[in-house]
């Protein structure tokens with residue numbers, strides 16, 4: 007559906023996007039995750055024919071963005087970082103205008119606008135000036151203009167930025183709903199957002215791919231160790247060293263009295279051995295809990311210890 011191959015974009019001597027290759031398949035909702043300046047907007051602008059690339063290819067439904075931009079634009083709806091809204095226009099008129107710009111046939115303009123007004127829940131504000139709407143509603147108008155020509159693919163650049171928590175929840179729900187009928191590439195540097203909305207993530211850092219996988223796959227492949235949190239009724243160095251001597255345990259640290267964090271070899275069922283030892287020695291087992299890596303841990307690992315990670 008979207009095929010990016012060896013995409014490079016340099017603004018000056020240093021590339022902002024450096025030999026990026028990834029795919030977004032039909033029907034997927036993919037998160038494009040990276041810290042500020044990683045190259046997310048640059049890549050999205052190229053995908054949506056706003057910006058030329060320095061080298062590499064991007065194809066959308068088989069059409070090359072550089073050779074066939076008109077065909078690509080028909081198939082993509084883009085919500086850029088700063089949505090192109092006219093504050094002095096009324097919502098309904100603006101959407102009609104957007105439909106005309108995207109070459110929706112005159113006979114279909116009304117139904118197309120009605121359709122996006124319904125999907126983006128803009129019915130109550132259709133007659134209001136865009137400039138007077140709240141930021142969340144303006145973002146919905148931005149989404150509606152991106153979808154008015156009924157594209158199969160939506161490219162959304164940080165769609166929840168600048169919104170308050172209630173508006174964020176609403177826009178995320180809207181995007182999840184849209185994901186049932188559209189292929190979506192969504193950029194974000196907010197990790198929980200990606201876990202809530204996307205099935206797969208492409209993590210970029212300094213213009214390069216740092217990782218690309220499903221959320222579960224990413225967590226599993228990065229689990230170099232398994233961590234256990236342990237709460238005992240007895241603490242102290244003897245207990246700590248007893249735990250550290252277990253074969254399955256790589257290291258043991260006492261974080262506060264009786265509370266231990268154990269780094270264990272993955273796949274060795276360390277819980278069994280730890281529990282057995284604790285019960286044998288009568289240390290009093292209050293809690294034994296495997297700690298899974300959050301996407302936040304992974305993101306930090308990938309963007310700070312990049313050299314250790316193979317994409």
Ligand SMILES: Nc1ncnc2c1ncn2[C@@H]1O[C@H](COP(=O)(O)OP(=O)(O)OP(=O)(O)O)[C@@H](O)[C@H]1O
Nearest residue numbers: 017018022040041042043044045046047048049195
């Ligand atoms: N028009 C431009 N001219 C020169 N450099 C630019 C231009 N646009 C972007 N850059 C640089 O390219 C790099 C990538 O920027 P980009 O906006 O794509 O990042 P981003 O991942 O979208 O970041 P953010 O999360 O802050 O939106 C940055 O180092 C940025 O300074």
Ligand SMILES: [Mg+2]
Nearest residue numbers: 046047048087
């Ligand atoms: Mg950006």
